[in-house]
Amino acid sequence: MTILDHIVAYKKKEIAAKKEAYAMKLFESSMLFDRPVISLATALKNSDTGIIAEHKRRSPSKSVINEKADLPDVVSGYQEARVSAISVLTDTRFFGGSIEDLLLARSTVTIPLLRKEFIIDPYQLFEARAAGADAILLIAAILTKEQLSQLATVAKSLQLEVLLEVHNEEELLRSPLENIDLLGVNNRDLKTFEVSTDISKELASRIPSHLVKVSESGLSHPETILELREYGYNGFLMGEHFMRESNPGRSASEFIKNLRS
Numbered sequence: 156m157t158i159l160d161h162i163v164a165y166k167k168k169e170i171a172a173k174k175e176a177y178a179m180k181l182f183e184s185s186m187l188f189d190r191p192v193i194s195l196a197t198a199l200k201n202s203d204t205g206i207i208a209e210h211k212r213r214s215p216s217k218s219v220i221n222e223k224a225d226l227p228d229v230v231s232g233y234q235e236a237r238v239s240a241i242s243v244l245t246d247t248r249f250f251g252g253s254i255e256d257l258l259l260a261r262s263t264v265t266i267p268l269l270r271k272e273f274i275i276d277p278y279q280l281f282e283a284r285a286a287g288a289d290a291i292l293l294i295a296a297i298l299t300k301e302q303l304s305q306l307a308t309v310a311k312s313l314q315l316e317v318l319l320e321v322h323n324e325e326e327l328l329r330s331p332l333e334n335i336d337l338l339g340v341n342n343r344d345l346k347t348f349e350v351s352t353d354i355s356k357e358l359a360s361r362i363p364s365h366l367v368k369v370s371e372s373g374l375s376h377p378e379t380i381l382e383l384r385e386y387g388y389n390g391f392l393m394g395e396h397f398m399r400e401s402n403p404g405r406s407a408s409e410f411i412k413n414l415r416s
């Protein structure tokens with residue numbers, strides 16, 4: 156079993172328990188359903204940096220990254236650094252996040268928020284909207300074609316933008332792209348944890364031009380961002396490089412200064 160198989164098997168159990176425990180409570184009490192969604196795609200297209208900074212406490216590949224930083228400090232620091240958007244990892248077991256993290260981020264910042272989660276059930280989309288997300292991630296590696304279409308349709312009906320993540324050409328070619336707004340290429344192979352930005356470069360010309368291109372993971376040098384822009388990327392998802400510092404907001408601010416100079 157790969158780590159992805161483990162995550163998905165656990166996720167199925169977790170969702171079943173949550174549906175019973177507090178689905179209705181969360182949905183009925185959420186005023187965030189009425190909140191207008193802020194477009195992640197537009198934010199990236201209009202930005203001169205395109206950085207999506209991630210809140211990430213730990214990961215299966217690196218174990219602890221930062222378990223001390225306070226979420227409101229991190230996300231307000233990111234916003235002050237003028238990142239384009241923030242990604243909040245909500246998976247608990249493998250990444251140390253929660254849906255409450257997303258709610259707290261929503262009450263702290265005004266820029267677009269991406270719910271970073273292993274989404275396999277429409278329930279998680281309602282949960283994302285109720286907790287104030289603007290966009291959600293769908294990971295091709297864990298979804299069938301049918302699931303992808305269904306989840307993207309439900310997401311759009313909730314006004315959520317959809318970032319579809321692929322890691323190779325096969326995933327890109329087999330994915331139905333209706334209702335997809337952004338296409339993310341994960342530089343990290345979620346099965347082996349190997350990281351290389353070559354895959355972003357290789358797939359760039361295969362991504363239909365109406366989709367906003369996002370390069371994800373393993374990014375830590377401004378030069379790499381400048382290079383990937385040449386390949387048409389507008390978004391750059393960065394977690395660890397910022398989160399491994401005691402002050403992730405300051406790290407993002409320095410990175411953005413270097414990127415602009």
Ligand SMILES: O=P(O)(O)OC[C@@H](O)[C@@H](O)c1c[nH]c2ccccc12
Nearest residue numbers: 341371372373374392393394395396
């Ligand atoms: O910390 P990094 O290497 O900068 O990566 C951030 C982000 O791309 C990564 O967390 C990620 C990309 N796709 C995912 C899917 C699930 C969980 C996590 C991820």
